Amino acid sequence: MPELPEVETVVRGLEPILSGNLVNNIRFYRRDLREAIPINLVKKVLLHQCILNVFRRSKYIIIETSNGFCFLHLGMSGQAIFSESQQPKLKHTHFVFSIQNKQDQQQGYIHYVDPRRFGRLGACEGQGWSQHQYFSHLGVEPLEEKDLGLFLWKNGHKRKGSIKSMIMNHEVVVGVGNIYACESLFRARVSPERRSCDVEKKEYLAIGKEIKFVLKRAIQAGGTTLKDFKKIDGSNGYFAIKLSVYGKEGEPCTRCQGRVTCIKQAGRSTWFCRFCQK
DNA sequence: ACATTGACCTGGGAGC
DNA sequence: TGCTCCCAGGTCAATG
Numbered sequence: 001m002p003e004l005p006e007v008e009t010v011v012r013g014l015e016p017i018l019s020g021n022l023v024n025n026i027r028f029y030r031r032d033l034r035e036a037i038p039i040n041l042v043k044k045v046l047l048h049q050c051i052l053n054v055f056r057r058s059k060y061i062i063i064e065t066s067n068g069f070c071f072l073h074l075g076m077s078g079q080a081i082f083s084e085s086q087q088p089k090l091k092h093t094h095f096v097f098s099i100q101n102k103q104d105q106q107q108g109y110i111h112y113v114d115p116r117r118f119g120r121l122g123a124c125e126g127q128g129w130s131q132h133q134y135f136s137h138l139g140v141e142p143l144e145e146k147d148l149g150l151f152l153w154k155n156g157h158k159r160k161g162s163i164k165s166m167i168m169n170h171e172v173v174v175g176v177g178n179i180y181a182c183e184s185l186f187r188a189r190v191s192p193e194r195r196s197c198d199v200e201k202k203e204y205l206a207i208g209k210e211i212k213f214v215l216k217r218a219i220q221a222g223g224t225t226l227k228d229f230k231k232i233d234g235s236n237g238y239f240a241i242k243l244s245v246y247g248k249e250g251e252p253c254t255r256c257q258g259r260v261t262c263i264k265q266a267g268r269s270t271w272f273c274r275f276c277q278k
Numbered sequence: 279a280c281a282t283t284g285a286c287c288t289g290g291g292a293g294c
Numbered sequence: 295t296g297c298t299c300c301c302a303g304g305t306c307a308a309t310g
Contacts, residue, residue: 003304034286034305059304076303077288092288116287118304161281170305178303266282268303282310292300 002074004142004175005218007059010080015054017082017108018063018099023047024107025098027086033094033119034075045070045123046097057130058138058174068125071134075118081111095121139172142211148173149208156196156204163199164192165266167211176211179246180218182271184210186245191277192270193263245271 023046049065063070090113097110124132168181185192188206249262258275
């Protein structure tokens with residue numbers, strides 16, 4: 001399930017395959033993912049255009065051409081897989097981009113596979129990609145915010161909702177999903193049940209620091225490998241990421257004598273240690 | 279204005 | 295073995 005580090009890993013895999021090259025065909029096997037794909041617009045932006053850049057904003061992969069921008073979100077189960085064959089090999093392959101290498105004219109293919117179809121594919125013409133509805137309401141990039149903790153404190157000290165739902169709120173800060181929210185709160189020793197307005201400034205500073213730490217470490221490791229995540233070449237992310245609390249209900253805390261608890265918050269599971277997260 | 283909940287979707291695991 | 299039920303989670307509309 002891709003969070004920011006996983007998407008960053010996919011972007012870094014796609015960039016050398018796409019940049020400077022040409023999309024000379026797109027084959028769609030489904031017209032809808034989470035919502036209807038604007039097929040004509042995607043074709044208009046991508047087809048027969050040189051790809052200028054591939055980058056990430058939030059959990060979106062953004063492909064830039066001279067006509068505009070194409071946006072791909074992997075949802076929960078999406079994978080972008082490079083293949084030398086156009087023919088879909090996996091069930092739930094929804095579209096295939098044909099890529100022509102400008103240097104040697106070789107063909108390659110990017111297969112988009114997404115069993116749960118929570119992904120999205122969109123596009124816009126022209127330069128104003130950040131005005132697109134996918135992006136206009138998004139908060140800051142955690143790794144680009146110089147003092148993330150201070151920023152979170154400024155945003156959070158009046159909020160009455162839980163600190164966990166605040167750091168997962170992408171209108172505040174993007175890219176922090178359930179795994180990294182649980183892990184960064186554990187490292188910062190702050191209980192996910194605390195109201196944002198009750199969290200002290202110094203704790204916000206710790207939370208900001210730990211969000212950056214877990215995201216950076218996960219990117220270095222190629223994304224956490226969980227159920228569905230595969231890198232662009234189909235390999236798993238490395239197993240270098242040791243999760244401390246996520247999915248560890250009943251297991252001993254790695255830091256104290258407590259055991260990891262699982263609760264429900266806003267319909268989602270939250271794992272934490274009641275003894276050392278205050 | 280802010281906070282919470284439910285719908286979307288499928289595969290996989292648990293329980294019977 | 296085979297069936298049903300439930301859960302995972304990012305996003306956003308609907309509701310409180």
